[in-house]
Amino acid sequence: ALVSVGAACLLIAIKLVAGLASSSLGLLAEAAHSGTDLAAALLTFFAVSVAVRPADRGHPYGHGKAQNLAALAESAFLVAVSFVIAGAAIARLAGVIEFEVEATRWTFTAVAFVIAIDASRTIVSLRGARLYRSDALLANALHFGSDLAGTLAVLAGLSAVALGFPAGDSVAALFVSVLVVAAAVRLARRNVDVLMDRSPDEATRSARRAITGLEPPVELRRLRLRRAGGEHFADVVIGVAPGAAVGQGHTAADRVEDALREALPGIDVVVHVEPGALGSDVRERTLAAALTVAQVREIHNLALLEVGDRIEVSLHLKLPGDLSLDRAHAIAEEVEDAILSEVREVGSVRTHLEPLKEAAAGEEIAVDAAAVELAVIEETGAAPRDLRFVRTDDGIVAFLTLALGSEGSLADAHGRASAVEERIRRAVPA
Numbered sequence: 001a002l003v004s005v006g007a008a009c010l011l012i013a014i015k016l017v018a019g020l021a022s023s024s025l026g027l028l029a030e031a032a033h034s035g036t037d038l039a040a041a042l043l044t045f046f047a048v049s050v051a052v053r054p055a056d057r058g059h060p061y062g063h064g065k066a067q068n069l070a071a072l073a074e075s076a077f078l079v080a081v082s083f084v085i086a087g088a089a090i091a092r093l094a095g096v097i098e099f100e101v102e103a104t105r106w107t108f109t110a111v112a113f114v115i116a117i118d119a120s121r122t123i124v125s126l127r128g129a130r131l132y133r134s135d136a137l138l139a140n141a142l143h144f145g146s147d148l149a150g151t152l153a154v155l156a157g158l159s160a161v162a163l164g165f166p167a168g169d170s171v172a173a174l175f176v177s178v179l180v181v182a183a184a185v186r187l188a189r190r191n192v193d194v195l196m197d198r199s200p201d202e203a204t205r206s207a208r209r210a211i212t213g214l215e216p217p218v219e220l221r222r223l224r225l226r227r228a229g230g231e232h233f234a235d236v237v238i239g240v241a242p243g244a245a246v247g248q249g250h251t252a253a254d255r256v257e258d259a260l261r262e263a264l265p266g267i268d269v270v271v272h273v274e275p276g277a278l279g280s281d282v283r284e285r286t287l288a289a290a291l292t293v294a295q296v297r298e299i300h301n302l303a304l305l306e307v308g309d310r311i312e313v314s315l316h317l318k319l320p321g322d323l324s325l326d327r328a329h330a331i332a333e334e335v336e337d338a339i340l341s342e343v344r345e346v347g348s349v350r351t352h353l354e355p356l357k358e359a360a361a362g363e364e365i366a367v368d369a370a371a372v373e374l375a376v377i378e379e380t381g382a383a384p385r386d387l388r389f390v391r392t393d394d395g396i397v398a399f400l401t402l403a404l405g406s407e408g409s410l411a412d413a414h415g416r417a418s419a420v421e422e423r424i425r426r427a428v429p430a
Helices: 002-022 025-051 065-093 105-132 135-162 168-195 201-212 246-263 282-290 325-342 370-380 410-427
Strands: 219-228 231-240 268-275 298-307 310-320 346-356 362-365 386-392 395-401
Touching (some): 002 025, 002 105, 002 135, 025 065, 025 105, 135 168, 168 219, 231 246, 310 325
Parallel strands (some): 310 346
Antiparallel strands (some): 219 231, 298 310
């Protein structure tokens, strides 16, 4: 931005001196144009200084839009000056204003020097815009690029004058005006879109592809994307399985955030998790309906029985142990009503209430493990992989790990484990 300020000051001086000396309307127009460059460069410097401030309480999304405001103001400068240049060029072509243009050698030298400065500052601003994703610096680059094209047009006009076509300078000035207005309109449209939070099409497509390509998939319900100060901000709503735990929903949200940051580096993401669409499975819908009651802490032993053309449900609810029985009963009725309302196939619901147990104290103890190991061997044909004992207020607890064939089903494995438990209880009643 500072390079732009210095270049604008130098160009004003060169173009003004050369234009007055040669009476070139094109060069004088370019001098006026560079005057707006100076104002725009100062505005850009101020905007960039504001934009780099970190987010604060009053501006939680940062100050990046200061750059877009500056770029919009710069486009207004360009349009205003272009109309003045166009008016003077038309008046000169119509003969209302008389000027004799002198296309001398040193005038061409000055123009060549201006072209070199225009090209260098365009490249500097464009590199800075890409490096820092700065809208204000990009506006500068477009502005200076139009200056370069305009100066080339002035060079062509002066060449036409030197070849005996006096109106060439005015035609060049008119061409510069049209060129600058077109650039200003594009610049204004781009920054108005940002200020109005228009969703950037290409970035939105990239974000949507990143989310829908996740494995395992998540249900994308809404994606809102906006851009400010070269940064992207996304609000995403996803659906997860209705029975998923909070931790599972959080993990899904983390996967979405990681995918978006890979697709659009530096993006700021907020993900909201909702229960996904309910499937056709009655058990899944029953569990999801029961979990909508806020006070429920745990559900287990969910059983579905087909009785005639109806389904009867029984389940165990775990609630805080310090609740009164009256309050616990009311919560159970809420669960029953929720299931009957959401799952039309269910005709009746029965709930069994249990207190939610807090963590109990225990200590690891040494116990003769021979009887337990023998029970495991008799049932599975192999000793347990791991075995240890813990004493609690409710008695001794045995923790053991069984090795079973991987080709069997989970139901078969659970049956074998239950048989092992019964053998151990018979062998070691304590």
